[in-house]
Amino acid sequence: ETGVxxxxxxxxxxxTNKKSLKCEQHLGHNAMxxxxxxxxxxxELMFVYSLEExxxxxxxxxxxxxxxxNSSHLFLHLHTLQPEDSALYLCASSQGKxxxxxxxxxxLTVL
Amino acid sequence: xxxxxxMEGPVTLSEEAFLTINCTxxxxxxxxxFWYVQYPGEGLQLLLxxxxxxxxxxxxxxxxxxxxxxxxxxLEKGSVQVSDSAVYFCALxxxxxxxxxxxxxxxxxx
Numbered sequence: 001e002t003g004v005x006x007x008x009x010x011x012x013x014x015x016t017n018k019k020s021l022k023c024e025q026h027l028g029h030n031a032m033x034x035x036x037x038x039x040x041x042x043x044e045l046m047f048v049y050s051l052e053e054x055x056x057x058x059x060x061x062x063x064x065x066x067x068x069x070n071s072s073h074l075f076l077h078l079h080t081l082q083p084e085d086s087a088l089y090l091c092a093s094s095q096g097k098x099x100x101x102x103x104x105x106x107x108l109t110v111l
Numbered sequence: 112x113x114x115x116x117x118m119e120g121p122v123t124l125s126e127e128a129f130l131t132i133n134c135t136x137x138x139x140x141x142x143x144x145f146w147y148v149q150y151p152g153e154g155l156q157l158l159l160x161x162x163x164x165x166x167x168x169x170x171x172x173x174x175x176x177x178x179x180x181x182x183x184x185x186l187e188k189g190s191v192q193v194s195d196s197a198v199y200f201c202a203l204x205x206x207x208x209x210x211x212x213x214x215x216x217x218x219x220x221x
Contacts, residue, residue: 031207045208048207094209
C-alpha cells in the first residue's frame with residue numbers, strides 16, 4: 001500500500017535533539033492521525049486532524065507537537081524526548097468513518 | 112464510551128488449522144468494525160470490515176460477522192497458512208476517532 005508514506009523509516013536521536021517525522025497521503029482523505037505503537041501495549045492515538053481541526057489525546061506530552069499544513073501532509077515535531085518515547089510511530093488517513101489507511105511507520109530510538 | 116476487547120495471545124496453530132480470534136466491543140452509536148493485520152516491520156493493513164449489523168466482511172479466506180446482539184466481531188479462517196503469521200487488530204470507528212484492540216499475535220507452524 002503506497003497511499004500513505006512516512007519518512008524517515010528509522011530515526012535515532014539523542015534526548016537533546018529536535019527532529020520531525022513526516023507523513024504524506026495521496027488518497028484525498030480528510031482526516032489524518034498519529035499513533036504510537038510500543039511493544040506489548042495497545043496502539044495509542046496521539047493526534048487527529050479532521051477537516052483541519054485538531055483533536056488530541058490529553059495524555060500526550062508536550063514534547064510531541066503535531067503540524068498539519070494541509071490535508072495531505074502531517075508532521076510530528078519532536079524535542080527533548082525521553083528513552084521511553086522509543087516506539088514505532090504510525091501515520092494513518094481516512095475519509096470520515098471509512099477505513100483508516102496506515103503508513104509503514106517510523107521506528108524511533110531515543111538514546 | 113467506546114472500547115474494543117480482543118483475546119490475548121499469542122496464538123500458535125499448525126498449518127491448516129481453524130482460527131478464531133475473539134473481539135467484542137462497546138459503542139455508544141452504530142460504528143463500523145474492522146480487522147487489521149500487521150506483518151513484522153510494517154504498518155497496519157486493512158484485512159476486512161463491516162459497516163452495519165449482520166454484515167459479513169471477508170478477504171483472503173478470513174471472515175467476520177458484525178453481531179449487534181452480542182456486540183462481537185470475531186475473526187475466523189478455516190485453514191491457516193504459515194504466511195498468515197502476524198498480529199491481528201480489531202477496531203471500531205466513531206469519527207473522527209478509531210479505537211483499536213491490543214492485538215493478537217498469531218504464529219502458524221508448518
